[in-house]
Amino acid sequence: MKFKVSAALAAVALIAGVTSPSFAKELRLSHQWSTSDVRHKVAQIVADEVAAANVDLSIQIFPSGSLFKAKEQYKPMTRGQLDMTVFPLSYAGGQHPEFNLTLMPGLVKNHDHAARLNESPFMGKIEDILASDDVMVLVHGYLAGGFASTQGCITKPDDVKGMQIRAAGKAFEEMLVASGASIASMASSEIYSAMQSGVLQATNTSSSSFVSYRIYEQVKCYTPAGDVALWFMYQPLLMTKSTYDGLNDAQKAALQAGAEKAQAYYLDEAKKEDAESVRVFEEAGVEIAKMTPAEFQMWRDVAKTSSYKTFVESVPGGQELLDMALSVE
Numbered sequence: 001m002k003f004k005v006s007a008a009l010a011a012v013a014l015i016a017g018v019t020s021p022s023f024a025k026e027l028r029l030s031h032q033w034s035t036s037d038v039r040h041k042v043a044q045i046v047a048d049e050v051a052a053a054n055v056d057l058s059i060q061i062f063p064s065g066s067l068f069k070a071k072e073q074y075k076p077m078t079r080g081q082l083d084m085t086v087f088p089l090s091y092a093g094g095q096h097p098e099f100n101l102t103l104m105p106g107l108v109k110n111h112d113h114a115a116r117l118n119e120s121p122f123m124g125k126i127e128d129i130l131a132s133d134d135v136m137v138l139v140h141g142y143l144a145g146g147f148a149s150t151q152g153c154i155t156k157p158d159d160v161k162g163m164q165i166r167a168a169g170k171a172f173e174e175m176l177v178a179s180g181a182s183i184a185s186m187a188s189s190e191i192y193s194a195m196q197s198g199v200l201q202a203t204n205t206s207s208s209s210f211v212s213y214r215i216y217e218q219v220k221c222y223t224p225a226g227d228v229a230l231w232f233m234y235q236p237l238l239m240t241k242s243t244y245d246g247l248n249d250a251q252k253a254a255l256q257a258g259a260e261k262a263q264a265y266y267l268d269e270a271k272k273e274d275a276e277s278v279r280v281f282e283e284a285g286v287e288i289a290k291m292t293p294a295e296f297q298m299w300r301d302v303a304k305t306s307s308y309k310t311f312v313e314s315v316p317g318g319q320e321l322l323d324m325a326l327s328v329e
Contacts, residue, residue, distance in 0.1 A: 024056035025251070027243065029084035032070035035063050038208070038269045039086045042139060042237060042262045049258030055250040059084065074238075078133040083243045086139075088235045089126075090169065096129050097315045102234035103169045105307055106300035107325050109228050111271050114142035122324040136244060138259045139237035141266040144225035144274055148210060148281075149202035150195055153221035153289035157302050165202040166191055168231060171307040172204055175299065178306035188213055195219065204231055207277040216284040223289040224281070225274045228296040237262065 029047070033039050040063050047059035062068075068076055068085075074092040076082035090103035101107060101122075108114045117123055118140040127137055145168060147154040154160055161180035167173045173183045184200055188209045194200035195218040203215065207225060216222070225231070237259070244252065278288060312318040 024058065025247070027057070027059045027083040028062065028067065029059050029086075030062045030065075030067040030073055030076075030082055031086040032065045032073070033063060033086070038143075038266070038273065039141075039235060041269070042141065042266050043084070043086050045262040045265055046139065046237065046255065046258035049261060050251075050254045053250070053254035053257070055248075055254045057247065057251040057254060074133075074135075077135050077238060077240055080134075080240065080242070082240070084138070084237065084239045086235060086237050088233055090233065095133075097311075098126065098129055098318070098321055100171060100311060100315075101321060101325055102126070103232075104171050104311070104325075105175045105230045105303045106296065108142060108144075108232035109296065110225070111142065111144065111267060111274075113328070114232055114234075115140075115267060117325065117328050118142075120324070120328045122321065122328060125321055125324065130238070131241060134241045135238050136241040137236045138239045138244075138255065139263045139266060140234075141236055141263065141270065142232045142234050143206050143208065143270050144229045145204065145206040145231035145233070146210070146225050146229060146277075147202060147204050147223040148215055148219040148286075149221055150219050151201050153287060154202060154223050155289050155291045156295040156298050160202060163201045164199065165204065166194070166200055167204045168206065168233070171303075171311070172231065174306045174310055175303045176204070178302050191215060192218060206231070206233065207273045211273075211277050211280050216281045216286050219281075219286055221287040221289055222277075222281040223291055224278050226290055228291055228293055229274075230291075230296065230299050 029043055031039060031043060043061050047061060050057050050059055068082065071091045073082065073085040073087045074095065077085060089099045093100040108117060130136060157179035160176055163181045164184050165176055165181045166184050166186055167176050177183060184194065186194060188205050191200065191203050191205065192213050192215060282288060308322060312322060
């Protein structure tokens with residue numbers, strides 16, 4: 001009899017536990033950046049909106065690579081070890097070379113063009129590939145970058161001839177080599193000391209990195225992202241699709257409301273980061289150069305014979321995907 005009573009009590013306790021608010025679902029979100037970074041703030045907006053909705057769902061954020069290393073966020077998503085991440089998609093180009101198009105010179109012209117790309121059939125193809133790995137995009141986002149040099153202004157391909165330059169991404173390295181530059185590969189954190197020692201004469205990186213690493217202390221001229229820019233990197237907030245599908249309607253609605261708010265913020269802040277970088281460099285006495293649409297096209301022409309050519313030759317269906325991206329006006 002004691003056994004039956006204990007079993008019955010255990011069953012009641014189990015049922016109570018399952019229905020208890022303490023068993024509300026918690027999602028784990030990992031990324032590589034500090035809590036002051038715009039990409040963390042995008043994640044925090046979604047987490048805050050979900051918490052405010054009171055739908056028995058919460059998001060725990062692990063910043064600064066504290067859960068998974070910077071370039072090791074994607075595989076845990078596909079294996080069900082991680083629910084969400086803010087992630088530069090080109091980092092997963094080894095698994096899916098198609099993702100390398102999300103960090104390709106001249107593919108995106110400016111932030112508004114990036115926003116149109118996010119809603120295009122091109123992005124639909126990228127999302128289909130993600131879905132094959134049980135991953136979905138919750139928040140779209142691109143960040144931009146530019147050039148800076150210790151020697152002079154860089155707006156067109158001829159300007160980098162003979163320079164030792166650091167580029168952000170293999171495709172950019174290929175385009176710059178085709179323009180007559182030599183490449184010095186290094187992390188963003190090493191640019192300052194390399195310029196200080198004379199090892200590096202120019203660099204290509206994000207607007208935020210130009211400011212956070214104080215590159216303005218070492219250079220004579222800065223070419224920021226403006227009406228046109230070569231460097232755009234797709235860095236979305238991703239989510240495991242099966243995790244999303246397992247949520248109830250109220251939880252999904254809370255996530256989508258947070259995502260909509262976060263995406264608008266992301267676009268606005270990306271533009272602000274570009275403008276802030278200009279302000280900081282101007283205050284430091286650095287000359288500001290502007291790339292013209294005609295100069296942008298010169299870079300794209302070089303990319304067609306270098307970066308784009310390599311992509312098309314190495315990726316099955318690459319020409320079709322590239323054409324889809326280039327067709328977005």
